[in-house]
Amino acid sequence: MTAREEILSRIRGALGDTPSRPDVPRTHRQQGVHRPGTPELVRQLIDRLEDYRATVVRVAAEDDDAIGQAIADALTVRGIGQVVAPPGVPRAWTGRLADVVVDEASIDARTLDRIPAVVTGSVVAIAETGTIVLDGATVCGRRAITLVPDTHVCVVRAMHVVQTVPEGLQRVDPRRALTFVSGPSATSDIELDRVEGVHGPRTLIVVVAG
Amino acid sequence: MSTFLGMPGVPVRGPAADTAVGHLTGDRPFPAAARDSLADTQLRRNLAHATSTIRAKRAAVVTEVPDWEALRDAGSAIKADTMARLPELLEQLEANVVARGGTVHWARDAAEANRIVTDLVRATGADEVVKVKSMATQEIGLNEALEAVGVTAHETDLAELIVQLGHDRPSHILVPAIHRGRAEIREIFALEMPGVDPSLTDEPAVLAAAARTHLRQVFLRARVAVSGANFGVAETGTLTVVESEGNGRMCLTLPETLITVMGIEKVVPSWRDLEVFLQLLPRSSTGERMNPYTSTWTGVTPGDGPQEFHLVLLDNGRTRALADDLGRTALHCIRCSACLNVCPVYERTGGHAYGSTYPGPIGAILTPLLTGLTGGDDPNDSLPYASTLCGACYDVCPVKINIPEILVQLRAEHTEAHADRHRLPTAEAAAMKAVAWSMADPARFARAGRAAALARHGIRRGKPLLPLPPPLNGWTASRDAPRPSAESFRDWWARTRGPSS
Numbered sequence: 159m160t161a162r163e164e165i166l167s168r169i170r171g172a173l174g175d176t177p178s179r180p181d182v183p184r185t186h187r188q189q190g191v192h193r194p195g196t197p198e199l200v201r202q203l204i205d206r207l208e209d210y211r212a213t214v215v216r217v218a219a220e221d222d223d224a225i226g227q228a229i230a231d232a233l234t235v236r237g238i239g240q241v242v243a244p245p246g247v248p249r250a251w252t253g254r255l256a257d258v259v260v261d262e263a264s265i266d267a268r269t270l271d272r273i274p275a276v277v278t279g280s281v282v283a284i285a286e287t288g289t290i291v292l293d294g295a296t297v298c299g300r301r302a303i304t305l306v307p308d309t310h311v312c313v314v315r316a317m318h319v320v321q322t323v324p325e326g327l328q329r330v331d332p333r334r335a336l337t338f339v340s341g342p343s344a345t346s347d348i349e350l351d352r353v354e355g356v357h358g359p360r361t362l363i364v365v366v367a368g
Numbered sequence: 369m370s371t372f373l374g375m376p377g378v379p380v381r382g383p384a385a386d387t388a389v390g391h392l393t394g395d396r397p398f399p400a401a402a403r404d405s406l407a408d409t410q411l412r413r414n415l416a417h418a419t420s421t422i423r424a425k426r427a428a429v430v431t432e433v434p435d436w437e438a439l440r441d442a443g444s445a446i447k448a449d450t451m452a453r454l455p456e457l458l459e460q461l462e463a464n465v466v467a468r469g470g471t472v473h474w475a476r477d478a479a480e481a482n483r484i485v486t487d488l489v490r491a492t493g494a495d496e497v498v499k500v501k502s503m504a505t506q507e508i509g510l511n512e513a514l515e516a517v518g519v520t521a522h523e524t525d526l527a528e529l530i531v532q533l534g535h536d537r538p539s540h541i542l543v544p545a546i547h548r549g550r551a552e553i554r555e556i557f558a559l560e561m562p563g564v565d566p567s568l569t570d571e572p573a574v575l576a577a578a579a580r581t582h583l584r585q586v587f588l589r590a591r592v593a594v595s596g597a598n599f600g601v602a603e604t605g606t607l608t609v610v611e612s613e614g615n616g617r618m619c620l621t622l623p624e625t626l627i628t629v630m631g632i633e634k635v636v637p638s639w640r641d642l643e644v645f646l647q648l649l650p651r652s653s654t655g656e657r658m659n660p661y662t663s664t665w666t667g668v669t670p671g672d673g674p675q676e677f678h679l680v681l682l683d684n685g686r687t688r689a690l691a692d693d694l695g696r697t698a699l700h701c702i703r704c705s706a707c708l709n710v711c712p713v714y715e716r717t718g719g720h721a722y723g724s725t726y727p728g729p730i731g732a733i734l735t736p737l738l739t740g741l742t743g744g745d746d747p748n749d750s751l752p753y754a755s756t757l758c759g760a761c762y763d764v765c766p767v768k769i770n771i772p773e774i775l776v777q778l779r780a781e782h783t784e785a786h787a788d789r790h791r792l793p794t795a796e797a798a799a800m801k802a803v804a805w806s807m808a809d810p811a812r813f814a815r816a817g818r819a820a821a822l823a824r825h826g827i828r829r830g831k832p833l834l835p836l837p838p839p840l841n842g843w844t845a846s847r848d849a850p851r852p853s854a855e856s857f858r859d860w861w862a863r864t865r866g867p868s869s
Contacts, residue, residue: 161474165632165683166455168382172691175377177452182445186438186644206657263671267588267622287650287658300672301621301663305614324643332604332639333468335669338646338662343614346654347527347543348550348572349414350421356526356576357583358614358661 190286190321199285199319200366206288210341211354212362220315220368222250229277229311230254232363241311242270242303243277246296251313252277261303270306276359277311278304283319284326290314290364291330292337301335310359312339316368382687384740387748389478390509390684391537392739394723397750401721414549415718419709425655426706426764433651442644444768447700450636451690457602457635458681464605468667470677475629477684482513484680485594485627489519492625494592500609500616501525502596503703504629504682506538507725510594521594522586524615526579533560539719539727541705542653547718550575583615593619593674597630598702599645600679603638606666607679610649612659620663626674631682633690633699645702648766652704685738694774695737700767701730707761707771713754722754723747729761733774741778743785752778795838817856824852 159167192198204214215228229251233241240257242265252258259265259273279297280290290312292298304310320326330336343358354360387393394401405411430436450457462472475481485505489497497514499505499521511521511532523532530545531538534556538544545553554570561582568574595616599608607628609616620626636642650659668677689695708714708728719727724735732751739748752775761771783797806816826833830848835841843849855863 168687171380172687174379179452180445180448186435289658327643332606336664340658344660345526345613350418351572353572353576356613
């Protein structure tokens with residue numbers, strides 16, 4: 159008997175003939191009280207992100223030029239001139255930057271390690287938990303580019319901000335490789351003291367537009 | 369090998385985990401190991417500080433969720449439903465992983481899982497792997513198995529790195545180095561971390577930065593990664609790793625080959641179920657609204673991340689636990705470690721005293737459920753007694769595992785196993801038998817009451833005047849002996865209310 163057959167047979171043996179299946183109560187909240195993109199949710203998202211020590215830049219309109227200006231300002235202050243960006247990022251977002259490397263899958267990790275920052279969009283953000291979801295599509299890029307550079311500038315459109323975790327999960331496609339980001343990388347492994355910045359980007363700049 | 373399927377409808381236990389391989393059994397019973405921990409004042413300070421910090425954080429973020437109890441009910445029921453149809457869900461998970469370009473392997477026990485993983489690593493030609501913190505691979509002793517074939521396993525979680533560099537053992541599910549203070553961690557890094565600045569301070573931020581510098585080069589060159597999984601979604605074939613530092617993302621993204629070892633109980637039916645667990649887990653675990661990074665992947669994603677993916681599904685005693693209605697619920701555990709942080713026993717002894725990869729209240733049930741109770745001198749036989757049964761663990765469990773009830777059941781099982789194995793009953797069983805005999809007859813019971821009243825003259829200030837013989841001295845060694853009343857209840861009743869009718 160193969161290991162597969164044997165384990166399945168063991169499980170059936172352990173369960174007996176008629177294991178009872180409980181009804182799964184789903185009385186938890188499926189959606190929040192605020193509709194996606196409302197000012198209350200944007201405020202809550204910003205509050206949570208700042209609580210995680212992310213830097214939040216607010217842009218009043220969902221205007222690509224204004225977003226580009228905010229990105230340029232945030233990076234210039236930090237002395238960063240070079241970024242990598244996935245091919246789907248609007249040109250206007252990176253137009254004011256001196257050196258933009260458009261990602262192709264051929265850029266290896268060692269090369270990415272020498273690029274100080276990455277600029278991407280996002281697909282959805284969850285206000286209650288301060289979570290931004292990247293789905294590997296053209297505006298978010300493949301996973302390595304948002305991981306290796308030390309600074310991640312991520313644009314969140316207000317209309318993509320939902321209140322609860324269930325609403326967030328309903329809006330993404332599980333067949334894609336997803337990354338849920340809640341603040342910069344962090345550890346609590348030393349005396350349970352939270353330290354922001356370990357292996358992932360140590361600086362997370364979120365541009366909230368609209 | 370033949371498999372006995374048993375009588376129709378009667379559950380048949382799968383085989384116990386092989387404790388010769390891996391880390392499910394310590395070398396001493398809990399009380400002996402606990403005595404050493406209790407004598408270590410530095411350890412007790414570290415534990416008290418860490419557990420009180422995390423308890424407060426958890427309580428604060430749980431309070432702000434209005435539907436917390438509804439989420440616990442859903443989480444508990446989803447897991448019960450999963451166990452009831454585990455075969456079909458595992459087959460569905462397998463089919464979806466394979467359809468998306470992954471390969472699925474099945475491992476009956478620790479030795480088989482280790483063999484599968486070491487063969488896969490060797491087939492790539494790599495002589496090192498990067499590892500995401502994983503309870504399953506710790507349980508099966510994978511690092512040792514890899515080392516035996518000349519493959520270096522780099523633990524990349526900060527706490528696991530502290531444990532590995534310190535030639536130490538993990539002592540907590542979430543924070544394996546919880547028993548170490550910052551000064552000790554600085555010492556370990558200064559002595560053991562290649563290329564570290566020897567003048568580094570013990571600031572947590574400085575220590576974390578040292579780990580980043582050390583591991584960055586390892587991540588950039590690694591060709592193979594080994595991970596565990598928090599959840600595997602049957603409906604889509606999606607695997608999930610929940611983490612904080614980004615070491616998980618590094619391992620799941622940069623290498624060419626990813627090997628994930630997952631216990632068969634980690635499957636969940638649908639993508640939608642994650643909406644429950646991704647709320648329950650981080651708040652229960654680190655006391656955060658959400659952990660910094662959660663990664664999900666489904667098979668192989670062309671052009672993004674590892675292009676070769678293997679999933680190893682592990683039994684190793686899980687089908688033994690599954691056969692028991694109550695014990696089955698221990699498999700609902702999502703490894704948050706909230707029960708450790710609230711446990712008055714864990715807080716004082718730390719995790720090493722339990723001897724198993726799984727310490728604390730959940731470990732005290734899960735470990736003997738996986739390995740079995742022998743009734744002999746197996747150290748795991750002591751684990752069901754490593755509890756005060758106060759119930760704090762049940763209150764905080766995000767999937768409502770009734771740990772105290774399972775502990776009591778395991779104690780009963782242990783008593784039976786002991787009786788089966790020994791011709792002499794345990795002292796407790798003999799005492800209970802004597803009590804049963806005296807209580808079975810009113811006259812005998814009345815005489816016993818009067819005899820007990822006489823015993824009061826032998827006790828002063830809670831201590832017996834003469835040393836008691838074993839096993840009774842075991843009770844009075846750490847507790848006061850209650851002084852019996854001068855008069856039994858029956859005698860008092862007869863004296864004050866007249867003769868009983």
